[in-house]
Amino acid sequence: MKYPSPYAPDFSNRDPLTGVAEDFPTRWSPRSFVKTAIPAEDLEVIFDAARWAPSAYNEQPWNILTSTDETFETFLGLLVEANRKWAVNASLIGFMVARRNFTQSGKPNPTALYDCGSAWMSLTLQARKLGLYTHGMSGIRRDAIYEAFGIDRDDFEVVAGFTIGVLDLKENLGKPYVDWESPSPRKPLAEIWKQGVW
Amino acid sequence: MKYPSPYAPDFSNRDPLTGVAEDFPTRWSPRSFVKTAIPAEDLEVIFDAARWAPSAYNEQPWNILTSTDETFETFLGLLVEANRKWAVNASLIGFMVARRNFTQSGKPNPTALYDCGSAWMSLTLQARKLGLYTHGMSGIRRDAIYEAFGIDRDDFEVVAGFTIGVLDLKENLGKPYVDWESPSPRKPLAEIWKQGVW
Numbered sequence: 045m046k047y048p049s050p051y052a053p054d055f056s057n058r059d060p061l062t063g064v065a066e067d068f069p070t071r072w073s074p075r076s077f078v079k080t081a082i083p084a085e086d087l088e089v090i091f092d093a094a095r096w097a098p099s100a101y102n103e104q105p106w107n108i109l110t111s112t113d114e115t116f117e118t119f120l121g122l123l124v125e126a127n128r129k130w131a132v133n134a135s136l137i138g139f140m141v142a143r144r145n146f147t148q149s150g151k152p153n154p155t156a157l158y159d160c161g162s163a164w165m166s167l168t169l170q171a172r173k174l175g176l177y178t179h180g181m182s183g184i185r186r187d188a189i190y191e192a193f194g195i196d197r198d199d200f201e202v203v204a205g206f207t208i209g210v211l212d213l214k215e216n217l218g219k220p221y222v223d224w225e226s227p228s229p230r231k232p233l234a235e236i237w238k239q240g241v242w
Numbered sequence: 243m244k245y246p247s248p249y250a251p252d253f254s255n256r257d258p259l260t261g262v263a264e265d266f267p268t269r270w271s272p273r274s275f276v277k278t279a280i281p282a283e284d285l286e287v288i289f290d291a292a293r294w295a296p297s298a299y300n301e302q303p304w305n306i307l308t309s310t311d312e313t314f315e316t317f318l319g320l321l322v323e324a325n326r327k328w329a330v331n332a333s334l335i336g337f338m339v340a341r342r343n344f345t346q347s348g349k350p351n352p353t354a355l356y357d358c359g360s361a362w363m364s365l366t367l368q369a370r371k372l373g374l375y376t377h378g379m380s381g382i383r384r385d386a387i388y389e390a391f392g393i394d395r396d397d398f399e400v401v402a403g404f405t406i407g408v409l410d411l412k413e414n415l416g417k418p419y420v421d422w423e424s425p426s427p428r429k430p431l432a433e434i435w436k437q438g439v440w
Binding site: 058060061062063064065067068069071072073085086088089091092093094095096097098100101102104106107108109110111112113114115140141154155157158159160161162163164165166168169170173180182186193194195203204228230231233236237238239240241242 | 256258259260261262263265266267269270271283284286287289290291292293294295296298299300302304305306307308309310311312313338339352353355356357358359360361362363364366367368371378380384391392393401402426428429431434435436437438439440
């Protein structure tokens with residue numbers, strides 16, 4: 045891992061089955077980042093991983109809009125205030141924007157957001173392989189994002205935001221964030237997996 | 243890998259950047275499956291991986307409805323005909339069903355499908371780690387699925403289908419499927435990744 049973590053997160057409230065690859069239960073969404081410039085070559089690898097996600101008719105409806113530079117303040121201002129406070133220390137802020145309609149037919153793509161979620165998971169897992177962390181954000185100012193970048197609402201849907209960064213000690217987070225800074229548990233498998241009947 | 247492949251797929255039309263983990267560009271969506279009973283312990287690991295995906299407010303909006311047994315014919319009949327013809331040899335047919343609203347507030351969840359896509363990618367990558375393949379399907383009979391299982395449309399959205407199976411030689415696929423049986427290429431990275439400006 046190119047970006048080692050300053051502490052070992054406590055995963056004791058997570059209960060993956062034996063045999064689940066550690067990529068999945070050891071991925072989590074911290075808020076404590078230490079401001080670090082991530083070389084372009086690492087970001088390229090992360091976003092390249094997203095390219096290989098599957099999508100309906102291979103439409104690849106994902107569009108990833110990111111900032112690491114002098115536009116960072118603008119991107120930060122497009123988050124809700126509660127996210128701005130910790131995201132300021134991330135290395136990158138990004139927005140996932142889905143193409144609503146199929147490029148070929150112009151018809152609505154019912155899995156556009158779903159397919160974008162696959163791409164998002166791919167980039168997240170690739171980031172972890174480098175030792176970096178991501179944090180997805182639904183707390184974004186969607187209307188302001190369409191306006192700020194001139195994104196056509198008929199063609200595109202701003203889905204979610206995210207940060208990429210280098211983990212910092214959680215003690216460096218202020219209140220109330222420090223109290224939330226640990227991997228979250230999950231529902232039991234039986235609650236999400238239904239076999240044969242709904 | 244518990245389920246070895248009978249041939250090495252040709253990835254020569256894929257151009258991942260150096261450094262991208264092979265999990266991503268070597269995942270693809272075949273149609274050639276050889277009917278195989280997958281032990282419950284392997285399916286459990288696959289769906290357990292999905293549990294660890296991130297979601298807005300940790301809502302975990304994913305509901306995974308699957309069949310491997312005497313309900314298989316019913317599930318098969320809920321695919322469009324073009325998918326039925328090859329999916330018949332898969333080991334499992336599944337549907338991803340998203341909870342539309344937040345459980346706590348009852349308000350619409352704008353990232354429900356996106357979060358389900360993350361769970362879908364997790365289960366897909368975990369399946370590959372076992373040597374199994376998945377194939378996502380947007381070609382499903384959505385209306386019939388709501389009816390067949392009594393799924394409440396106000397609360398849930400049937401998003402997509404998928405199969406899990408053991409790879410067969412592509413030569414065993416009939417026309418026209420055999421002609422499509424190879425990993426698909428992707429758009430160049432510059433086309434999906436926009437830095438600072440839309």
